[in-house]
Amino acid sequence: MSILVNKDTRVMVQGITGREGTFHATQMLAYGTKVVAGMTPGKGGEWACEGKVPVFDTCKSAVDSTGANCALIYVPARFAADAMFEAADAGVPLIVCITEGVPVQDMMRVRNYLDQKGAKLIGPNCPGLLTPDEAKVGIIPGYIARPGSVGIVARSGTLTYEVIYALTQSGMGQSTCVGIGGDPVKGLNFIDVLAMFEEDPQTDRIVMIGEIGGNDEEKAAEFIADHLTKPVVAFIAGQTAPPGKRMGHAGAIVEGGSGLASDKVKALEQARVKVAQYPEQIPGLLA
Amino acid sequence: MKLHEYQSKQLFAQRGIPILKGKVASTAAEARDIAVELGGRAVIKAQVLVGGRGKAGGVKVAKDAQQAEEYAAQILAMNIKGLPVRKVLVDQAAEIKTEIYLGITNDRAAKCPVVIASMAGGVEIEQVAKESPEKVIREHVNPFLRLRDYQVRNVAAGIGLPHEHWKAFGEIAAALYQTYWDTDATLAEINPLVINGANQLLALDGKIVLDDNALFEHPDLAEMRDLDEEAAAETEARKYGLSYVKLDGEIGCMVNGAGLAMATMDIISHFGGTPANFLDVGGGASSEKVAAALRIILSDKNVKAVLFNIFGGITRCDEVARGILKALDEVPTGVPMVVRLVGTNEAEGRKLLAEAKMITATSLADAAQKAVAAAKNK
Incomplete structure (x- = not known):
């Protein structure tokens, strides 16, 4: 078992004929992920990734022909909202949006619509999902991960890789790695993913990687205290970030005295979560 | 991206929000001319992109054009929280009976816009919310339905606005929402929205923060x-x-990646050093980008050591190493460099850099300690 994606997940890649789309779809195929369809308007009927993936003009036709049940989006930011609406409208239950730089007002409408449709969203501005040796849906480098029992949920991409790498080096494999993304308005949040890991029989421990901005980590702390039986180790990036400055991610900003790393650490420690001071301490705290 | 008060109020006025007559000046003489145009009495307001300028003495009421010139000269010579004042807004003075707060922002938890209002205007709304939360009214807006009239009435009733002002308040709230939505703002705020001596509602101050992701x-x-x-x-x-x-x-x-870049700053501080910057060089990290980033980092004269922390996930470490070496060719420097390269082809990458006499490290903790030591010896 794992969460969200596994060896049976059938992936449709939106924007598959673009440079990023082709590159990552090829990597996913090499990892063994079932990439069943590509979608690029105007390129329907062509084949992508050296003839391995059929390309469709619309999400609806791609889903009808291939039974895709997960959409992965690599389109530029200005087209990302439309891509998410289209995937949800075609009935895709899980949508993963890698694209960075999607306007927040677009995301507020997307979330509103996807919630109505009952579609789950991961991202945007995220590295996607990886269930080691089963499915790679996104850009997390597959070779750094090993199958195992640690679930990872993180707001940051390379910091996720850092943690996966440190765990693998210490002989700790992962059940599923979930990059939820660094935007202020996004799809699944810490709480949603923590609840899935709690239910997942393969997962026995959880690593949560947060950062400054918003109060999702504080809410997660409360949720952990009330609902989780599995141990959680956390890391919060941005202890040294100055207030009022956006630290790369659209959502990583301390505003009006809220979103501070120190408040998040305090809330997590109160929920009896062990908080690492830097990523390499995580394996030790999990053991 | 933050807009100045005068820019924000222009955008408000374009959509029908009543503001006071005024103009921007960058010299005291200009301020005097504007005050003359406005009839003498005027408010001189520093235009800087930080809060708390009133407390810092950056807002003054002048009784005539002569005083406007004096005050403008004083304010234009000020530094507010480290930012030099380069412009002042010279506005008509208003008689203030009531100060209201009215703002629209993105509620990241509720995933929709929220209208925030209070009769305790003129001070920072975060402070009001902390000290007397009952004075702050919030109304969430469905992004498809937009701000409805009934919601504006909920707000007006919530803050206890007298009925005689509801019509004008409704028009201002609708126009403010329009400004927020049209500009892809993350915050559009009137603080204070005043009731003046003639019983009219006026936006005395304005603030807009735009979504950088929507600027395209x-x-x-x-x-x-x-x-x-x-x-x-x-x-x-x-x-x-x-x-x-x-x-x-x-x-x-x-560093490549925003989260890892923050974590790198944190670990430097953990081992007793101080980070000079946050820098996310992004994925790929081509030599052109690395060179530009290195130039930018070294343009800061406080920098005594540089720490490269690159996690080569999709990108190969040997490629990144070549990028760094090329960048060092273009940007010669005596500042010590510590490099931590992890991921695909890391051994080759490290070898290339060691040959170039760079300090290499395998773990993040090791790299941070080496960088802290290098900066201290410098």
Whole structure:
């Protein structure tokens, strides 16, 4: 078992004929992920990734022909909202949006619509999902991960890789790695993913990687205290970030005295979560 | 991206929000001429992109044009929270009976816009919310339905606004929502919205923060960016698509990924050093980008060591190493460099850099300690 994606997940890649789309779809195929369809308007009927993936003009036709049940989006930011609406409208239950730089007002409408449709969203501005040796849906480098029992949920991409790498080096494999993304308005949040890991029989421990901005980590702390039986180790990036400055991610900003790393650490420690001071301490705290 | 008060109020006025007559001046003489036009009595307000300018003495009421000139000269010579005042707004003076707060922002938890209002205007709303939360009214807006009339009435009733002002308040709230939505703002705020001596509602101050991710849709607004208000290096970084924030420390950081970049700053501080900057060089990290990033980091004279922390996930470490070496050719420097390269082809990458006499490290903790030591010996 794992969460969200596994060896049976059938992936449709939106924007598959673009440079990023082709590159990552090829990597996913090499990892063994079932990439069943590509979608690029105007390129329907062509084949992508050296003839391995059929390309469709619309999400609806791609889903009808291939039974895709997960959409992965690599389109530029200005087209990302439309891509998410289209995937949800075609009935895709899980949508993963890698694209960075999607306007927040677009995301507020997307979330509103996807919630109505009952579609789950991961991202945007995220590295996607990886269930080691089963499915790679996104850009997390597959070779750094090993199958195992640690679930990872993180707001940051390379910091996720850092943690996966440190765990693998210490002989700790992962059940599923979930990059939820660094935007202020996004799809699944810490709480949603923590609840899935709690239910997942393969997962026995959880690593949560947060950062400054918003109060999702504080809410997660409360949720952990009330609902989780599995141990959680956390890391919060941005202890040294100055207030009022956006630290790369659209959502990583301390505003009006809220979103501070120190408040998040305090809330997590109160929920009896062990908080690492830097990523390499995580394996030790999990053991 | 933050807009100045005068820019924000122009956008408000374009959509029908009543504001006071006024103009921007960058010299005391200009301020005097504007005050004469306005009939003598005027308010002189520093235009800087930080809060708390009133407390810092950046807002003054002049009784005549002569005093307007004096005050403008004083304010234009000020530094407010480290930012020099380069412009003042010279506005008509208003008689204030009541100060209201009215703002629209993105509620990231509720995933929709929220209207926030209070009769306790004129001070920071965060402070009011902390000290007397019952005085702050919030109304969430469905992004498809937009702000409805009944919701504005909920707000007016919630703050206890007298009925005689409901019509004018409704028009201002609708126009403010329109401004917020049209400009892809993350915050559009009138504080204070005043009731003046003639019983009219007026936006006395204005603040708009734009969503950087949406600026591609608004080239006209993007042009309003005040480059004087940010470190030159931040402007330069934006040109290369680099995300850079200048800090006060001694160790320059070049990292791929925003979260890892923050974690790198934190670990430097954990081991007793001080980070000089946040810099996310992004995925790929081509030699051109690395060179630009290195130039930007070294333009900060406080930098005594540079720490490269690159996790080569998809990108190969040997390629990144070649990028760094090429960048060092273009940007000669005596500042010690510590490099931590992890991921695909890391051994080859490290070998290339060691040959170039760079200090290499395998773990993040090791790299941070080496950088802290290098900065101290410098």
